[in-house]
Amino acid sequence: MSAAEPVLADVPERGPGGRVPPSRWLSARLLRSELRLIAGRRRNQMGLLVLAAVPVLIAVAVRLSSPREGRGPDFLSSITSNGLFVPLAALGVELGLFLPLAIAMLAGDAVAGEANLGTLRYLLTVPVGRTRLLVTKYASLMIGALWGVAVVVLAGAIAGIALFGTGPMLTLSGTEISFGSAVWRVVLVSLYIAAGLAALGAVGLFISTLTEQPLAATVALMIFTILSWIADSVPQISWLHPWLLVDQWMAFGDLLRDPPFWDNIARGLWVDVAYAVVFGLLAWARFAGKDITS
Amino acid sequence: MTQPLERVQTSASERDLAIATRGLTKRFGARAAVDGIDLVVPRGSVYGFLGPNGSGKTTTIRMLLGLVRPSAGTSSLLGQPIPKGAQAVLPRVGSLVEGPAFHPYLSGRANLRRLDAADLAADPRTSRQRIDAALDRVGLLATAGKRYRAYSLGMRQRLAIAAALLMPRELLVLDEPTNGLDPQGTREVRHLVASLASDGTTVFVSSHLLSEVEQMCTHLGVMSDGRLVTQGSTFEVRGGAAPTARVLTDQPTVAARILSELGLNGVEAVPGGVRGTPDGVAPEKIVAALVEGGVGVKEFTVTSPSLEDLFVSLTGEGFDVSG
Numbered sequence: 254m255s256a257a258e259p260v261l262a263d264v265p266e267r268g269p270g271g272r273v274p275p276s277r278w279l280s281a282r283l284l285r286s287e288l289r290l291i292a293g294r295r296r297n298q299m300g301l302l303v304l305a306a307v308p309v310l311i312a313v314a315v316r317l318s319s320p321r322e323g324r325g326p327d328f329l330s331s332i333t334s335n336g337l338f339v340p341l342a343a344l345g346v347e348l349g350l351f352l353p354l355a356i357a358m359l360a361g362d363a364v365a366g367e368a369n370l371g372t373l374r375y376l377l378t379v380p381v382g383r384t385r386l387l388v389t390k391y392a393s394l395m396i397g398a399l400w401g402v403a404v405v406v407l408a409g410a411i412a413g414i415a416l417f418g419t420g421p422m423l424t425l426s427g428t429e430i431s432f433g434s435a436v437w438r439v440v441l442v443s444l445y446i447a448a449g450l451a452a453l454g455a456v457g458l459f460i461s462t463l464t465e466q467p468l469a470a471t472v473a474l475m476i477f478t479i480l481s482w483i484a485d486s487v488p489q490i491s492w493l494h495p496w497l498l499v500d501q502w503m504a505f506g507d508l509l510r511d512p513p514f515w516d517n518i519a520r521g522l523w524v525d526v527a528y529a530v531v532f533g534l535l536a537w538a539r540f541a542g543k544d545i546t547s
Numbered sequence: 548m549t550q551p552l553e554r555v556q557t558s559a560s561e562r563d564l565a566i567a568t569r570g571l572t573k574r575f576g577a578r579a580a581v582d583g584i585d586l587v588v589p590r591g592s593v594y595g596f597l598g599p600n601g602s603g604k605t606t607t608i609r610m611l612l613g614l615v616r617p618s619a620g621t622s623s624l625l626g627q628p629i630p631k632g633a634q635a636v637l638p639r640v641g642s643l644v645e646g647p648a649f650h651p652y653l654s655g656r657a658n659l660r661r662l663d664a665a666d667l668a669a670d671p672r673t674s675r676q677r678i679d680a681a682l683d684r685v686g687l688l689a690t691a692g693k694r695y696r697a698y699s700l701g702m703r704q705r706l707a708i709a710a711a712l713l714m715p716r717e718l719l720v721l722d723e724p725t726n727g728l729d730p731q732g733t734r735e736v737r738h739l740v741a742s743l744a745s746d747g748t749t750v751f752v753s754s755h756l757l758s759e760v761e762q763m764c765t766h767l768g769v770m771s772d773g774r775l776v777t778q779g780s781t782f783e784v785r786g787g788a789a790p791t792a793r794v795l796t797d798q799p800t801v802a803a804r805i806l807s808e809l810g811l812n813g814v815e816a817v818p819g820g821v822r823g824t825p826d827g828v829a830p831e832k833i834v835a836a837l838v839e840g841g842v843g844v845k846e847f848t849v850t851s852p853s854l855e856d857l858f859v860s861l862t863g864e865g866f867d868v869s870g
């Protein structure tokens with residue numbers, strides 16, 4: 254510790270000692286730092302590996318169990334002539350548990366995790382405005398959702414194409430589309446699913462402002478997700494179904510019809526937006542005036 | 548002993564104060580952790596904020612920084628009301644609140660980079676130099692690449708101080724900055740505070756270690772059980788306590804009689820002699836009177852009470868934390 258040396262002697266003069274007039278309200282710097290934090294965490298890297306392993310497992314399992322050329326039923330062989338069925342199947346499988354779990358872990362870290370470490374008080378005294386912090390945290394959750402979906406789709410596409418090739422795709426309507434338009438369908442499905450997960454992220458962000466235990470926030474969001482799935486499968490409460498976040502999640506199959514069937518997709522997106530707005534506002538209302546005693 | 552408070556308040560308008568609070572109160576449930584305190588911290592001062600465990604120092608600091616909403620009262624930092632003006636004023640305030648807190652799996656440098664990235668007022672082009680300068684100033688440059696979880700307690704504390712020094716500051720609010728530091732580190736922090744203060748930075752430093760505060764502070768405030776029991780310049784606060792004259796002699800009875808005749812108060816026997824409060828009687832007069840009276844004086848001392856004694860007299864002797 255060399256106490257006598259002036260700290261900022263060799264800083265070039267742009268404003269007093271490195272201070273610039275804060276012109277922007279949102280800074281890309283903080284968001285980048287946030288994403289680096291998420292990406293650098295070992296646990297998150299392991300999570301991405303698990304997300305990527307599922308489509309690879311599916312591809313290998315189908316390859317090993319599918320009958321030899323010419324002897325199987327036409328249906329199966331026409332599906333497996335295009336490797337892109339692998340990412341789609343993987344998304345369907347992981348949407349139940351793994352993808353929501355990934356969001357729940359990120360959401361737990363977002364506010365509760367920072368509160369638990371005590372870093373929240375130092376961010377707020379930097380200062381980072383509370384609204385700015387929440388908006389940045391939510392932006393990073395949305396990017397995280399897209400990231401997770403992209404990893405599943407890319408791993409699935411690589412494994413699928415390697416094992417099954419790039420033939421035409423059989424749509425759910427029974428027609429065939431070219432590989433090129435099949436790629437676009439997969440992109441649409443990915444965006445739709447990421448939107449649903451981003452809405453779940455808003456619920457997670459709200460829960461994250463309620464506790465100082467990241468694990469508690471993660472578990473709470475998983476309970477929310479699983480209860481939603483259960484409620485969605487009980488026909489006696491069908492009046493509730495349109496209000497459930499997960500109700501239209503599996504409707505992504507409608508994007509694989511020819512032509513795509515948009516009604517349920519649109520309904521699903523509206524529910525996503527409604528959840529994101531309502532829980533985003535709840536998170537803000539809770540966080541804006543909260544005493545930070547951690 | 549609380550008179551200095553009014554004197555400072557009338558002589559300095561709020562604009563000249565780095566920190567000013569009025570009736571600042573925080574209740575957790577029914578219990579008041581901070582109970583109507585009026586802090587007066589002049590610009591350019593090094594203000595020692597003293598108090599035993601649980602007396603409300605950290606809670607006060609949290610309110611000053613806008614982390615906790617007061618139950619009653621107002622506060623201002625560098626002339627800006629808190630929490631309303633917090634976003635405008637906090638870039639000029641460096642702080643350390645209740646010990647260090649960083650991401651354990653990031654290196655010390657990466658943690659500072661993150662805090663710098665969060666600061667809209669920080670110029671990204673000078674980020675690297677400012678981070679290195681701050682690390683150098685707390686002696687962490689060599690270990691900056693280590694993951695934070697591998698840091699020792701003292702290294703963590705130093706990193707937290709470095710974070711407060713990332714930008715040029717007008718005010719530093721340091722909550723027990725020497726907690727966990729070795730004697731060498733403690734001395735370095737004291738030097739650091741002195742050098743910052745000589746640049747004109749106001750330093751508000753909380754502590755329960757009196758010795759460290761005594762040496763570096765120009766002003767003192769003492770908390771006890773949520774209340775500010777005294778405040779003022781170190782001189783004023785000390786001046787409130789009367790010095791004691793002590794005579795070591797083999798004739799304590801004669802000495803005691805002479806001291807009483809001279810007008811000393813509270814004359815009493817102590818092991819090997821007597822003592823009393825001179826109350827304006829000049830020490831040389833006392834010695835002369837003793838010698839004249841034929842008392843063999845082995846040793847004669849006049850001492851002001853140590854800050855330690857003063858502190859205990861203000862905040863109570865008990866070891867138990869109130870609450």
Ligand SMILES: Nc1ncnc2c1ncn2[C@@H]1O[C@H](COP(=O)(O)OP(=O)(O)OP(=O)(O)O)[C@@H](O)[C@H]1O
Pocket residue numbers: 546575580598599600601602603604605606607755869870
């Ligand atoms: N979040 C909280 N909820 C309830 N009570 C609290 C909370 N934070 C602090 N307190 C209480 O407020 C009082 C003051 O605490 P504070 O942390 O301000 O003390 P302090 O002076 O900083 O003590 P120390 O020297 O031990 O750091 C204590 O009695 C404490 O129990």
Ligand SMILES: [Mg+2]
Pocket residue numbers: 604605606645722
């Ligand atoms: Mg404290």
